[in-house]
Amino acid sequence: MIRRLQQRALWVIWLLGTLSLAAYLGWTMQRTDGAEVFLPGETSHGHYQIEMQCSVCHTPMSGVKQEACLDCHATELEAADDSHPPKKFLDPRNADRVAALNARLCVTCHREHVPEITRPLGVTMPQDYCFRCHADIGEERPSHVDLGFQTCASSGCHNFHDNRALYEDFLVKHGKSPDLAATLLNPPRDFAARYRQEHPEAASALTIAQHNGPADRTYEPTLLTDWAETAHAQAGVNCRDCHVDPDAGPQWIERPAHTVCATCHEAEPKGFLLGHHGMRLDQGLSPMTPGMARIPMKEEVADRALTCVSCHRAHTFDTQHAAVKACMGCHNDDHTRAYLGSKHHTLWQRERQGTAAPNSGVSCATCHMPREQYQRGGNTWVEVQHNQNDNLRPNEKMIRSVCMNCHGLRFSIDALADPKLLANNYNSQPSTHIESIDWAMRRVKTKPSDASKKENEKR
Ligand code: HEC
Ligand code: HEC
Ligand code: HEC
Ligand code: HEC
Ligand code: HEC
Ligand code: HEC
Ligand code: HEC
Ligand code: HEC
Ligand code: HEC
Ligand code: HEC
Incomplete structure (x- = not known):
């Protein structure tokens, strides 16, 4: 009897303890300051940036x-x-x-x-x-x-979620494509044409004399020429289109945030906010900085905030600078450093010098921020994917959106399955071969399965 009472008392104490702990946790999880004390362990690579947003x-x-x-x-x-x-x-x-x-x-x-x-x-x-x-x-x-x-889920065979480049019929359809396609082409960007078609009212180019920045200030001369010579002034976008927030009143904002860009550019901020560059801003937290990162970064930029201008530089918005130099200004892992001097880098330099065809180069952005095609108003347009995590992992995601613009499927699967090539930034032949493609081709030759017939109908 006494034992039963003791046991019951223990239960009550345990229950009260658990309830108050749960209530306390519930309370702290609504707050973002100091809540890390209650984290039972390190948060995963995907979420640690926003771990303080428990709720x-x-x-x-x-x-x-x-x-x-x-x-x-x-x-x-x-x-x-x-x-x-x-x-x-x-x-x-x-x-x-x-x-x-x-x-x-x-x-x-x-x-x-x-x-x-x-x-x-x-x-x-x-x-x-x-x-x-x-x-x-x-x-x-x-x-x-x-x-x-x-072994089912090892590189190049199967994924649990995304098998778009690994379905049997896809393997069979592209199984014989040569390692290097006859025409190497990253789809060309068409932002200006798209913009002009959708905004027939677009103003004509502005000159320095027409700028509408505060008149009582002097500006770095390069600021004005940068603006005047690049896409924004050419399309009639003046200083106050960025430096004033119409919802907040007419006052001049010294450093416009990404929200200003979003008033004219829709897709880019959306993508940016979904990946490791912008996910903190998306949660209303301070911007991500290299100092907070878990992967290797350059020390001298530890405190640099990640926003649109980290890559685009205010007033020039130079997309070529954004595609390589900007990235290398922050990232500092083996893979990033190995890019310089790689065959892809040489192709990129040739394109920039005009000695190779337009869009034949491979920059960091070619792989990590691919140009994706989409349909709108009966046209096929191209847009730059601004979430660099969208095709990053599992890395077979890159096959369709990137590698197959220039390489065959077999070569792409093998290259991406080889960890040595990640470290040398894809600068040698793959040293492994994934057999799934051979199996798929042999199987279809002997007996087309119901499953693959179904898949073929779907596509
Ligand atoms: C507030 C939005 C948000 C919520 C809620 C959220 N995630 Fe995520 N998750 C992200 C972002 C942002 C990333 C990083 C970008 C990426 O990998 O696409 C990410 C990454 C991931 C990854 C990839 C990790 C990696 O290392 O590449 C997985 C898996 C994942 N989330 C699963 C989940 C699961 C399961 C839940 C529910 C328990 C969840 N997420 C809840 C936003 C969220
Ligand atoms: C990205 C989503 C995400 C965020 C943000 C997050 N957690 Fe969790 N947490 C999880 C998941 C998923 C589990 C595992 C739940 C399960 O196993 O049912 C978990 C488990 C826990 C547990 C173990 C008890 C339990 O419910 O299973 C505690 C305690 C906890 N989290 C506290 C926190 C606190 C405190 C914060 C904020 C400082 C936080 N978490 C932020 C996703 C998250
Ligand atoms: C049976 C286990 C399992 C379940 C259930 C599961 N996942 Fe996954 N998830 C994985 C594995 C394994 C990976 C690694 C890549 C792969 O194999 O697809 C992954 C990868 C991911 C990724 C990274 C991106 C990608 O395309 O692979 C995200 C995001 C993700 N899971 C979210 C979710 C969400 C959200 C749910 C619930 C709806 C979920 N997962 C349920 C096993 C699972
Ligand atoms: C919780 C059970 C479960 C787990 C775990 C699971 N699968 Fe499946 N899988 C299914 C079901 C159910 C189907 C639907 C077709 C069927 O009934 O076989 C399926 C279908 C498939 C298909 C056919 C493709 C398709 O889209 O129809 C493949 C390939 C596959 N799974 C591979 C895997 C691999 C590889 C893993 C591990 C990464 C895995 N599955 C883990 C239950 C599971
Ligand atoms: C497309 C948007 C955009 C336009 C158009 C624009 N700016 Fe800016 N400007 C920015 C952004 C973004 C920053 C913040 C840069 C940063 O945070 O490093 C900035 C910063 C500045 C700064 C302060 C920092 C510095 O670099 O000295 C001044 C001054 C400035 N702009 C003046 C102008 C003037 C004058 C014009 C017109 C001739 C103009 N801007 C046109 C986006 C724009
Ligand atoms: C008032 C509208 C407007 C705002 C605000 C605006 N842009 Fe633009 N942006 C444009 C237009 C219009 C173009 C050029 C279209 C063309 O080339 O005809 C453009 C072009 C660009 C380009 C492409 C340049 C190229 O050479 O291809 C980039 C990059 C860019 N903007 C970034 C930004 C960023 C970053 C911000 C925020 C700091 C911003 N824009 C704010 C309207 C705007
Ligand atoms: C990590 C670097 C990076 C960040 C951060 C970034 N961009 Fe870009 N952006 C690029 C690169 C690189 C290109 C050109 C890619 C190409 O040529 O294929 C580009 C292209 C663009 C274009 C032209 C789009 C097109 O379809 O041709 C616009 C507009 C643009 N960015 C706006 C923005 C805005 C707005 C933000 C902030 C929300 C932003 N970018 C943040 C790297 C970046
Ligand atoms: C201002 C510094 C900065 C610039 C510029 C920058 N990055 Fe990043 N990048 C970061 C930080 C910080 C992270 C987050 C890393 C982490 O969470 O550990 C990141 C994350 C990434 C990731 C995801 C890594 C992962 O493991 O999930 C990729 C891929 C990436 N950047 C590629 C690029 C490319 C390509 C460019 C140029 C087009 C670029 N970055 C420009 C700082 C920068
Ligand atoms: C030929 C395509 C290609 C090029 C060019 C390329 N990368 Fe990558 N990058 C990849 C692939 C594939 C991965 C690996 C995904 C995986 O397997 O985890 C990766 C991974 C990364 C990661 C994540 C590393 C980590 O540990 O989480 C970063 C950061 C990155 N790349 C930055 C860059 C930068 C910066 C450049 C240019 C200097 C660049 N990459 C050039 C294909 C490329
Ligand atoms: C715009 C075209 C283009 C894209 C996109 C591209 N490549 Fe390449 N790649 C080439 C060309 C051309 C060469 C050969 C260069 C040479 O031999 O000088 C090459 C060479 C290579 C090599 C080195 C082969 C050797 O002999 O050393 C590897 C590995 C490779 N690419 C992997 C990839 C992967 C993986 C992807 C996708 C993530 C990719 N490439 C995307 C054009 C491209």
Whole structure:
């Protein structure tokens, strides 16, 4: 009897303790100052920049809701043609698989603040998880019989979400493409043409004499010539179009923020705010700086704020400077440093000197900020992707948007699967070969499967 009472008292104490801790945590998670004390462990590479915003993920008293993840990631996963969306697991025929592993919930595989079990891409699930649902794959595919059950998701074979460049029919369709395409072409930018078509009212070019900056000031002469000689003045964009915020009144703003750019440029700020350069600004936090980064950066720029002008420099907005020099001003890892002198860099220099065709060069931006095509008003336009994380990981994302403008699929898969080439910035032949492409071609030759027929109809 006494034992039972003691036990009950322990339960009450435990419950009270837990409740007050939960309430306290709930309270602190609404605040951003000092909340790091309550982090149970280091936050993952993807989220550490915004970890102080506890409430974007946590709902007080009810843990981490699925909707939080979907709010920020649903669009991207949909665009990636997610092979395993949660809705796939609502189908009762897959109930046994959900019992093996509840893939309906993101946190089954992506927990947080657990560095000891966190693998690249914030994955906290042991590597054999594909096998839990696809143990029978060896029976159906002779090529897969002897494969280890941790190898499914190795580079160049399969991803859990994004398999756009790895689907069997895609492998077969492009399996024979030569290592280097006959025409090497990064799609040309067409911003000026697009702008002029959509804004027939666009003003004509302005001269220095027409500038509308405060008249009682003297300006660096280069500031005025930079402005007058570049795209903005050419398209009639005057000083006050950037230096005044119409919603805030007529006063001159000395250092316009990215929000000003967004009044005329829609897509670029959107992309910028989604990646590692702008995600802090997106949460209303101070801008990211190289000093806060986890990857190697140049020390002398530790405090430089990341905004549009980090790459574009106010008043020149020179896109060539933005594409290489700007990046190298901050980044300082082996991969970045190896770019100088690489074959791609030589192509970029030749293009800039005019000794090679326009758009045949490969800059940092060619790979990390690709020119993406989209449809609007019956036209196909090109826009620069400003989220440099959009195609970064898993790196097969780069195959379709970047490499295949110039290289074959087989070469691209092999090159991206080779970690040595990441370190030397793609400056030698791949030393490995991923066999999935050979298997896919052999399999289709012998017996076209229902699955691949279905895939072909889809595309
Ligand atoms: C990007 C999303 C995200 C942010 C931001 C975030 N967390 Fe978490 N946190 C998670 C996820 C996911 C889990 C794992 C939940 C699970 O396993 O069900 C977690 C787990 C925890 C846990 C372990 C207890 C539990 O609920 O499972 C604590 C404590 C915690 N977080 C505190 C914090 C605090 C304090 C902050 C802010 C300083 C914060 N977190 C910010 C996503 C986040
Ligand atoms: C406030 C928006 C926001 C919320 C909420 C959020 N994320 Fe993220 N997440 C980001 C951003 C921004 C990045 C970094 C850019 C990128 O990798 O696309 C990121 C990165 C990631 C990555 C890639 C990590 C890497 O190393 O490349 C994964 C996986 C991820 N998030 C999963 C989740 C899951 C699961 C949840 C829910 C627990 C979640 N996120 C909640 C914004 C968010
Ligand atoms: C069964 C495990 C599993 C579940 C469930 C899961 N993921 Fe993932 N996620 C992964 C793996 C593994 C990767 C690494 C890349 C890959 O294999 O696709 C990844 C990568 C990501 C990435 C990086 C970008 C990309 O395209 O790969 C994001 C973002 C992400 N997951 C978000 C989510 C969200 C949001 C959910 C919930 C709707 C979710 N994940 C559910 C295993 C899972
Ligand atoms: C929670 C269970 C589960 C896990 C874990 C899982 N899958 Fe699947 N997978 C499914 C289901 C369900 C389907 C739907 C087709 C089917 O019924 O086989 C599917 C389909 C596929 C397909 C066919 C492609 C498509 O879009 O239809 C491939 C390839 C695949 N999975 C590979 C993998 C790989 C590789 C992993 C690990 C990275 C993995 N799966 C992890 C359940 C799972
Ligand atoms: C397309 C937008 C844009 C236009 C047009 C523009 N500016 Fe600026 N300007 C900026 C931004 C952004 C900054 C902040 C730079 C920074 O933070 O380093 C800035 C900074 C400045 C500064 C203070 C910093 C410095 O570099 O000395 C002055 C002065 C200035 N601009 C004057 C002008 C004048 C005069 C004109 C017209 C001839 C003009 N700007 C046109 C965007 C613009
Ligand atoms: C009042 C509208 C307006 C604002 C505000 C504005 N821009 Fe522009 N921007 C334009 C127009 C118009 C063009 C040129 C279109 C053309 O070439 O005909 C342009 C062109 C550009 C280009 C392309 C230059 C090139 O050589 O291809 C960049 C980069 C750019 N803007 C960045 C910015 C940044 C960064 C900001 C904020 C500091 C900003 N813009 C603010 C209207 C604006
Ligand atoms: C990390 C560097 C970087 C940052 C930060 C950056 N840009 Fe860019 N931006 C570039 C590069 C590089 C190009 C040209 C890419 C090319 O030529 O393919 C470009 C191109 C542009 C263009 C021309 C677009 C087109 O489709 O031709 C505009 C407009 C622009 N940026 C606006 C912005 C605005 C607004 C911001 C802030 C929200 C911003 N950029 C932030 C690097 C950057
Ligand atoms: C003002 C300094 C600065 C400039 C300029 C800059 N970056 Fe960054 N970049 C950063 C910082 C800081 C991060 C965040 C790193 C982190 O979270 O550890 C980052 C992140 C990245 C990432 C994501 C890395 C990851 O592991 O998720 C890529 C890719 C990247 N930058 C490429 C570029 C390219 C390409 C350019 C030029 C077009 C560029 N950067 C220009 C400072 C800069
Ligand atoms: C041929 C295409 C290509 C070129 C050119 C290129 N990169 Fe990369 N970069 C990649 C790939 C692919 C990855 C790796 C993604 C992965 O596997 O994690 C990467 C990774 C990165 C990362 C993330 C590293 C990390 O540890 O998280 C940064 C930062 C980066 N690149 C910056 C740059 C800069 C700066 C330049 C120009 C000096 C550049 N890259 C040129 C393809 C390229
Ligand atoms: C605009 C065209 C273009 C794009 C885009 C491009 N490349 Fe290249 N790449 C080339 C050309 C041309 C060469 C050969 C240069 C030479 O031999 O002088 C090359 C060379 C290479 C090499 C070195 C081969 C050797 O013999 O040393 C590798 C590896 C490579 N590219 C990988 C990639 C990857 C991976 C991507 C995508 C992330 C990519 N490239 C994107 C044009 C491009």
